[in-house]
């Protein structure tokens with residue numbers, strides 16, 4: 001009884017913001033990576049990727065906004081199954097796609113090879129990646145930036161700054177601080193929580209959602225109890241205002257060029273749940 005009490009106390013324990021990083025477990029695990037690929041390719045739900053009509057519209061806008069054509073170099077961080085990378089390659093861009101999910105990279109490569117597209121897919125953790133050369137456009141799409149801790153974000157922004165061509169652009173999207181207000185702390189439990197998302201084997205799943213008001217961070221902490229193992233997966237989400245983001249960018253030699261409501265160029269609204277940023281390298285005037 002005593003042991004059960006302590007296990008439940010551990011499950012319900014609120015860690016420090018970004019204390020644990022477990023993204024790899026979510027995206028590269030044999031079972032959940034298959035589920036995630038299904039979500040990427042499912043037009044009914046905007047979960048791992050947005051639906052294909054949105055992506056078509058987004059790639060149309062990106063192509064015109066950033067003058068994508070033959071010879072333009074694009075890096076797509078967290079490219080998943082290549083839904084943006086392959087479309088941009090069809091417009092003539094030379095694309096490098098980076099993702100640590102073997103399953104997604106294999107899907108992206110197979111699709112690209114079938115059409116003879118110019119995409120260099122790299123199965124890597126982007127936190128450790130060192131891309132050679134400079135890029136006219138760097139993408140990080142679908143709120144990936146928000147899953148990173150402050151030091152990981154700094155690491156990525158420094159990489160982006162180094163890898164951008166002098167007039168290159170960085171495009172990414174984030175959760176807005178107004179949507180932080182709509183999140184609530186909850187505790188949930190269920191046999192095979194999320195309809196078997198976490199395992200093929202029977203399991204009991206706990207979800208603890210914690211809010212960090214000062215930091216504007218939300219954690220969905222999943223504890224998955226199977227017959228032979230217990231896993232804890234920490235899904236972090238940082239919420240931003242244009243000002244907090246601008247501050248982070250400026251510390252890494254980048255500045256905001258423009259704001260949009262999404263990566264399809266919809267005009268910015270301060271009431272939206274998300275927003276997208278185009279950033280450039282800061283120009284040094286002497």
Ligand SMILES: C[S@@+](CC[C@H](N)C(=O)[O-])C[C@H]1O[C@@H](n2cnc3c(N)ncnc32)[C@H](O)[C@@H]1O
Nearest residue numbers: 027048049078079080099100101125126141142
């Ligand atoms: C929300 S999905 C977005 C995929 C794609 N950008 C899209 O919108 O279709 C995030 C992607 O980032 C990848 N990812 C997350 N953290 C990563 C890391 N540290 N290194 C490499 N890939 C990562 C995941 O495997 C996943 O494919």
